[in-house]
Amino acid sequence: MPRSKVGNAYPTLSAKPAQKTAWVLQLIEELDVIPSQYFKKLVNTDDIWEIRIQLGGNIFRILGFLDGEYLVILNHAFQKKTQKTPLNEIKIAENRKRDYFSRKQVT
Template identity: 55%
Template sequence: MKKVIFYETMAGKSPVEDFLDSLSSKQAQKAAWVFCLIEELQIVPTKYLKKLVDTDDIWEVRIDFANDIFRFLGFFDGAELIILNHSCPKTILQ
């Protein structure tokens, strides 16, 4: 079972938590649901978790809610831990 945690600075601030706090209640609920899905599923669909191409193990948590798209970047620390250290809204559809 994987565990999703958020990066914290030495001062105890978490950029990901700050970003989540800026979302609407429904957007934050969808993000929490995706994080739970990642923790609970042995094999997570690439719709929600995908390794970025040509990177040294940087992973993208993908959250689509209505017309909003959010991305959280992070990495595995061992086989069971994801540390999310960056988040942003995606503004360009590809």
């Protein structure tokens, strides 16, 4: 399964959400088969993946994409307030994906 590149992706979260986020990212990095409650491909998108983090009544999402076979680039995070992932959040992730690959071609 894809491997994550974890940087300082969640510096503004309080302790418990940051701890749960780190735990879910570790699952993604270590497991060969990741349960869809934590990681799934979003349908009708430009190959955008959603990392799902639930803590009490709070639901956090981190959107990203694959670069090659193993690398997951996490490029957009938000607190989810509806059942469906908001289209504007998906569009932000898709735009950042396009920007990432266009910059990568230049180097």
